[in-house]
Amino acid sequence: MKHILLPILAWAIGAGTSSAATVSVTSPDGRIAANIQSGDSLTYSIAIDGRTVMQPSTIGLTLADGRHIGNGKAKTVSRRKVDDTVATPFYRHTSVPDRYNELTLRLSKDWDVIFRAYNDGIAYRFVTRCKKPFEIKDETARFRFPADAKAWAPYANVAVGSTFEQQFNNSFENTYHAAPLDSLDSRRLIFLPMAVEPDSAVKVLITESALENYPGMFVNTAATPGTLNAVFAPRPSKRHQGGHNNLQMLVDEREDYIASVSAPRAFPWRIAVVADNDSVLASTNLSYLLGEPSRLDDISWIKPGKVAWDWWNDWNLRGVDFKTGVNNDTYKAYIDFASRNGIEYVILDEGWAVNGEADLMKVVPEIDLPMLVEYADKAGVGLILWAGYHAFDRDMEHVCKHYADMGIKGFKVDFMDHDDQLMTDFNYRAAETAARHKLILDLHGTSKPAGLNRTWPNVLNFEGVHGLEQMKWALPTVDQVTYDVQIPFLRQAAGPMDYTQGAMRNASRGNYQPVYNDPMSQGTRCRQLALYMVFDSPFNMLCDTPMNYDDEPECKEFIVSVPTVWDETRILKASLGEYIVTARRKGDRWYIGGITDWTPRDIEIDLSFIAPGEQTLELFADGINADRNARDYTHTKVKTAPDGKLRIHLAPGGGFALLTV
Numbered sequence: 024m025k026h027i028l029l030p031i032l033a034w035a036i037g038a039g040t041s042s043a044a045t046v047s048v049t050s051p052d053g054r055i056a057a058n059i060q061s062g063d064s065l066t067y068s069i070a071i072d073g074r075t076v077m078q079p080s081t082i083g084l085t086l087a088d089g090r091h092i093g094n095g096k097a098k099t100v101s102r103r104k105v106d107d108t109v110a111t112p113f114y115r116h117t118s119v120p121d122r123y124n125e126l127t128l129r130l131s132k133d134w135d136v137i138f139r140a141y142n143d144g145i146a147y148r149f150v151t152r153c154k155k156p157f158e159i160k161d162e163t164a165r166f167r168f169p170a171d172a173k174a175w176a177p178y179a180n181v182a183v184g185s186t187f188e189q190q191f192n193n194s195f196e197n198t199y200h201a202a203p204l205d206s207l208d209s210r211r212l213i214f215l216p217m218a219v220e221p222d223s224a225v226k227v228l229i230t231e232s233a234l235e236n237y238p239g240m241f242v243n244t245a246a247t248p249g250t251l252n253a254v255f256a257p258r259p260s261k262r263h264q265g266g267h268n269n270l271q272m273l274v275d276e277r278e279d280y281i282a283s284v285s286a287p288r289a290f291p292w293r294i295a296v297v298a299d300n301d302s303v304l305a306s307t308n309l310s311y312l313l314g315e316p317s318r319l320d321d322i323s324w325i326k327p328g329k330v331a332w333d334w335w336n337d338w339n340l341r342g343v344d345f346k347t348g349v350n351n352d353t354y355k356a357y358i359d360f361a362s363r364n365g366i367e368y369v370i371l372d373e374g375w376a377v378n379g380e381a382d383l384m385k386v387v388p389e390i391d392l393p394m395l396v397e398y399a400d401k402a403g404v405g406l407i408l409w410a411g412y413h414a415f416d417r418d419m420e421h422v423c424k425h426y427a428d429m430g431i432k433g434f435k436v437d438f439m440d441h442d443d444q445l446m447t448d449f450n451y452r453a454a455e456t457a458a459r460h461k462l463i464l465d466l467h468g469t470s471k472p473a474g475l476n477r478t479w480p481n482v483l484n485f486e487g488v489h490g491l492e493q494m495k496w497a498l499p500t501v502d503q504v505t506y507d508v509q510i511p512f513l514r515q516a517a518g519p520m521d522y523t524q525g526a527m528r529n530a531s532r533g534n535y536q537p538v539y540n541d542p543m544s545q546g547t548r549c550r551q552l553a554l555y556m557v558f559d560s561p562f563n564m565l566c567d568t569p570m571n572y573d574d575e576p577e578c579k580e581f582i583v584s585v586p587t588v589w590d591e592t593r594i595l596k597a598s599l600g601e602y603i604v605t606a607r608r609k610g611d612r613w614y615i616g617g618i619t620d621w622t623p624r625d626i627e628i629d630l631s632f633i634a635p636g637e638q639t640l641e642l643f644a645d646g647i648n649a650d651r652n653a654r655d656y657t658h659t660k661v662k663t664a665p666d667g668k669l670r671i672h673l674a675p676g677g678g679f680a681l682l683t684v
Contacts, residue, residue: 043060043061043062043063043096044060044061044062044096044097045058045059045060046058046059046097046100046126046128047059047126048102048124048125048126048138048139048140049124049140050123050124050140050141050142051104051106051122051123051124051140051141051142052142054071054072054142055069055070055071055140055141055142055143055144055145055297056069056070056071056140057069057126057138057140057145057147058070058079059126059128059138060079061093061095061096061097061128061130062095062096063094063095064081064083064093064094065081065082065083065093065094065128065130065136066079066080066081066082067079067080067082067138067145067147068080069145069227069295069297071225071297071299072299074222074225076168076221076222076225076227076297077166077167077168077221077227077295078167078168079167080164080165080166080167080250081093081163081165082136082147082163082164082165082293083162083163084149084159084161084162084163084290085159085160085161085162085163086157086158086159086160087157087158087159087160087279087280088157092130092131092134092149093130093136093163095130095131097128097129097130098129098130098131099128099129100126100127100128100129101126101127101129102124102125102126102127103124103125103127104123104124104125105121105122105123105124105125106120106121106122107120107121107122108120108121109121109311109312111308111311111477112322112325112480112588113325113327113476113480113483113561113588114311114476114559114561114588114589115559115588115589115592115607116308116589116590116591116592117589117590117591119308119311119312121312122141122142123139123140123141124139124140125137125138125139125140126138126139126140132152133151133152133153134149134150134151134152134153135149135150135151136148136149136150137149137150137289139313141309141312143296143297143298143303143307143309144228144294144295144296144297144307144309145294145295145297146232146292146293146294146295146309146313147292147293148233148289148290148291148292148293149289149290150288150289150290151284151287151288151290152287153284153287154286154287156283156284156285156286157283157284158278158280158282158283158284159280159281159282159283159284160279160280160281161255161280161281162253162255162281163253164240164252164253164293165250165251165252165253166219166227166229166242166250166251166295167247167249167250167251168204168219168221168227168249168250168251169204169221169222169249170203170204170205170248170249171203171204171205171249172203172204172219172220172221172222172249173201173202173203173204173219173220174200174201174202174203174204174207174217174218174219174220175199175200175201175217175218175219175509175513175599175600176199176200176201176202176207176213176217177195177197177198177199177200177213177214177217177513177514178197178200178208178211178212178213178214179191179193179195179197179211179212179213179214179241180193180194180195180196180197181193183208183210183211184210187212187243187254188274188277190211190212190241191212191241191256191274191441191443192273192274192440192441193214193440194440194468194486194487195214195442195469195470195471195486195487195488196486196487196488196489196490196493197214197489198489198501198502198503198505198506199217199506199509199513201600204219204244204248204249204251205244205248205249207244208244209243209244209245210245211243212241212242212243212254213241213242213243213251214239214241214470214471215229215230215231215239215240215241215242215471215517216228216229216230216471216513216514216516216517217229217242217251217513218304218512218513218599219251224299225297225298225299226297226298226301226304226599227295227296227297227298228294228295228296228298228304228307228512228513228516229242229251229293229294229295230294230296230309230310230471230473230516230517231291231292231293231294231473232291232292232294232309232310232311232312232313232314232473232474232517233289233290233291233292233313233314233315233473233474233478234291234442234447234473234474234475235291235315235447235448235451235475235478236282236288236444236447236448236451237281237282237290237291237444237447238255238256238257238258238281238282238442238443238444238447239255239256239442239443239447239470239471239473240253240254240255240291240293241253241254241255241256242254255281255282255443256277256281256441256442256443256444257277257278257279257280257281257443258277258278258280258281258282258283258443258444258445259274259276259277259278259443259445260276260277260278261274261275261276262274262275262445263275264381264413266438266440267411267438268373268378268379268381268411269379269380269381269413270381270411270412270413270414270437270438271411271412271413271438271439271440272412272413272416274441274443281443281444282444283444291473292313292474294309294310294313296309296516300597301512301597301598301599302594302596302597304512304513304516304597304599305511305512305515305516305594305597305603305605306592306593306594307516309516310471310472310473310474310516310517310518311474311476311477311518312477313474314473314474314475314476314477314478315474315477315478316477316478317477317478317479317480318455318458318478318479319458319479319480319481322480322481324461325463325480325481325483326367326405326432326463327483327561327562327587327588328366328367328368328562328563328587329366329367329368329563329564329565329582329583329587330366330367330368330369330370330407330562330563330564330565331357331360331361331366331368331369331370331564331565331569332370332372332523332564332565332566333353333354333357333369333370333371333372334370334372334373334409334492335491335492335495335523335542335564335566335567336540336541336542336566336567336568336571337539337540337541337542338353339540339541339568340353340356340568340569340570341568341570342570343356348374348389349371349374349375349387349389349390350389350390351389351390351391351394351395354369354371354390354395355395355398356569357369357569358395358398358399358402358404358406359402360569360572360573361402361404362402362403362404364572364579364580364583365583366404366565366583367404367405368404368405368406368407368432368562369399369404369405369406369407370406370407370408370409370435370564371390371395371406371407371408371409372409372435373409373411373437374387375387375390375392375408375409376410376414380414381411381413381414381417382414382418383408383410383414383415383418383422383426384418384421384422384425392429392431393429396429396430396431397430400430405432405433406430406431406432407431407432407433407434407435407463407465408426408431408433408434408435409434409435409437410422410434410435410436410437411436411437411438412436412437412438412439412440412449412468413438415434415436415453416449416453419452419453419456420456423456423457423459423460423462424460426462427460427461427462431462432462432463433457433462433463433464433465433481434457434462434463434464434465435464435465435467436453436464436465436466436467436468436469437467437468438468439466439468439469439470440468440469442469442470446469450466450469450475450482451475451478451479453466454475454478454479454481454482455479457481457482458479458481461481462481463481463482463483463562464481464482464483465482465483465484465485465521465562466482466484466485466486467485467486467521468486469485469486469487470485470487471485471487471514471517471518472485472487472517472518472519473517473518474518475518476518476519483519483561483562484519484520484521484560484561484562484563485518485519485520485521486520486521487514487517487520488510488514488520488521488522489503489506489510490520490521490522490523491503491522491523491524491525491526491544491566492523492566494526494535494537494542494543494544494545495537495538495539495542496537496539497537498537499533499535499536499537502545502621503544503545503546504532504545504546504550504620504621504676505600505620505621507546507550507554507557507618508599508600508601508602508603508618508619508620509599509600510522510558511557511558511597511603511605512597512599512600512603513599515558515559518559519559519560519561519562520558520559520560521560521562521564522554522558522560523564523566524544524551524554524555524558524560524563524564524566525551525554525555525564525565525566525567525582526542526543526544526551526566526567527548527551527567527571527572527574527575527578527654528541528542528543528544528567528571528654529543529544529545529546529547529548529550529551529653529654530543530544530545530546530653531546531547531649531650531651531652531653531674531675531676532545532621532675532676534653545676546618546653546676546677546678547645547649547653547654547655547656547674547676547677547678548578548645548649548653548654548655548656549643549644549645549649549656549677549678549679549680550618550676550677550678551578551678552578552581552582552616552643552678552679552680553616553617553618553678553679553680554616554618554678555582555585555614555616555680556585556605556606556607556614556615556616556680557603557605557616557617557618557678560587561587561588562587563587565582565583577643577658578643578656581643581680581682585614586607586609586614588609589607589608589609590608590609590610591607591608592605592606592607592608593605593606593607593632594606595615595617595628595629596617596626596628600620601619601620601622602617602618602619602620602624602626602673603617603618604616604617604626604628605617606632612682612683613633613682613683614680614681614682615628615630615680615681615682616678616679616680616681617671617673617678617679617681618673618677618678619673619675619676619677619678620676621675621676622675623650623672623673623674623675623677624672624673625670625671625672625673626670626671626673627668627669627670627671628668628669628671629666629667629668630663630667630668630669631666631667631668632667633667633683634667635667636665636667637662637663637664637665637667638662638663638667638683639660639661639662639684640660640661640662640663640669640681640682640683640684641658641659641660641661641681641682641683641684642657642658642659642660642661642671642679642680642681643656643657643658643679643680643681644656644657644659644671644672644679645657645672645673645674645677645678645679646674649674649677650674650675653674653676660684669681
């Protein structure tokens with residue numbers, strides 16, 4: 024571990040007659056630089072190899088008492104160089120390098136702004152030493168690009184024409200609108216991460232991390248063509264219980280400020296990942312690295328793994344002698360299935376607690392939880408309980424203690440649907456409370472992870488993604504296949520995704536239809552297998568019914584064998600919105616998955632990094648008729664060429680899964 028602190032420079036940054044002073048910080052490899060100017064306003068620009076990719080963009084804070092943080096020349100500058108390694112449990116690597124050059128501007132007695140330059144991007148955050156409570160009225164964060172730069176923007180998924188207030192209440196699940204910046208709808212909020220292509224040779228992904236007790240950032244194009252402006256939900260002042268099954272807290276009134284601050288603190292990191300190769304977007308670790316370090320000393324009790332899931336397949340069992348649904352017999356069947364196949368968990372999704380009551384101590388009479396816990400424990404299976412947000416929050420300590428004492432292993436918490444200051448504070452309180460009772464969490468119905476998975480590693484997964492659950496009701500015009508080859512470069516840059524893959528009913532283009540109680544996926548069977556490698560998901564669901572898996576033993580055995588956390592991850596081939604090939608290693612075994620959009624492809628991959636020369640591997644590949652029947656696949660042993668290369672055909676909407684033998 025190496026930490027090099029360079030001397031504080033207190034020189035001409037505050038002297039001379041110029042109204043502004045400029046300083047720079049450059050990445051360790053010398054390619055990426057942030058040029059920061061302090062004066063009448065605080066701005067920064069970003070360049071790669073000397074070429075500007077983000078134009079000077081204003082940042083700052085406005086306090087409720089009228090003070091502006093970021094106006095006036097900085098007083099001093101200090102620099103630091105870090106070359107470290109961070110352990111990354113329950114992640115895509117066992118550890119990742121943490122190398123950056125850091126520059127701190129002392130703005131005033133009580134305020135700093137810190138910039139870091141990494142080899143894959145720039146990040147900054149504000150820090151305060153103020154000891155008296157205060158409020159932040161607003162934050163300025165602008166990102167300036169050419170007006171005609173292409174963008175990939177996920178709009179808040181509410182009605183077009185709704186107010187910003189209405190858009191603050193959204194589930195952070197939407198597909199991407201790919202269009203020039205100047206054609207984006209200025210009436211709509213865009214949630215993060217999103218990406219911009221300022222020229223044909225580079226992309227810039229915008230996201231944030233260390234999002235604790237502070238509202239999440241939206242962006243919007245209302246002010247100036249080519250400029251993305253940060254928008255934050257003001258802090259709620261009055262809420263009422265309502266929404267889905269009375270499980271949400273809906274905002275009635277808001278304060279005239281976005282955040283209250285009660286003690287010295289650092290604020291969230293604003294991140295710009297800079298990539299001249301799309302694989303950089305798919306492999307960046309900046310969101311994790313910029314999260315606050317783990318607050319758990321003992322993580323030995325945290326067990327990632329697979330989950331047999333009931334809700335997507337609508338409890339739709341076949342060949343049983345009881346009526347399926349939310350009842351003991353159904354869950355015993357799921358537990359038996361999980362036990363037979365080495366699946367670590369079964370989830371009891373919505374319905375085990377009385378609907379409409381928002382009270383997790385009221386269990387429906389059809390469910391005997393102590394009996395099911397004992398049954399599952401004897402079978403070597405852990406049980407996870409679904410919980411609506413308000414039901415969990417209103418009685419969090421009691422709920423966690425009660426169910427942990429019973430033997431429940433964790434909760435899937437749903438329907439937060441906001442990321443204002445109250446909600447991001449809830450996420451951290453929930454993580455801390457669950458950890459004290461040795462419970463894992465899956466934060467569903469929430470925004471992106473934004474570093475929380477590093478700080479509280481018992482939070483294994485997050486939604487904030489247009490996942491496979493949408494296929495239960497999405498119109499045939501929804502293009503999930505294209506979305507699948509976008510999110511590894513966009514949403515996944517912020518952390519793991521509760522996408523819930525594993526469909527055994529698969530539809531080629533034109534054949535998909537939404538069927539609520541017997542759903543299907545878009546794209547081929549092998550695409551579903553590949554998603555277990557392409558997507559990060561430490562707590563990973565088998566979405567389909569046990570009987571559909573039992574009918575497909577080869578696919579089932581492959582899915583349950585795939586790890587959910589990894590020792591190493593490599594992106595072998597990548598093009599945003601077109602295709603991606605991801606290789607992951609657990610121990611001495613490699614698992615490789617690739618997917619394409621609706622364009623059929625012949626992809627050649629170089630596997631010489633696994634071992635030199637000719638190799639034998641196990642391959643699940645799209646069948647010759649997979650373009651018409653998406654369930655068609657082959658399962659064979661294949662050999663690479665002597666140089667380690669292998670050519671694989673992908674059908675439209677297709678994929679492949681490859682593993683070393």
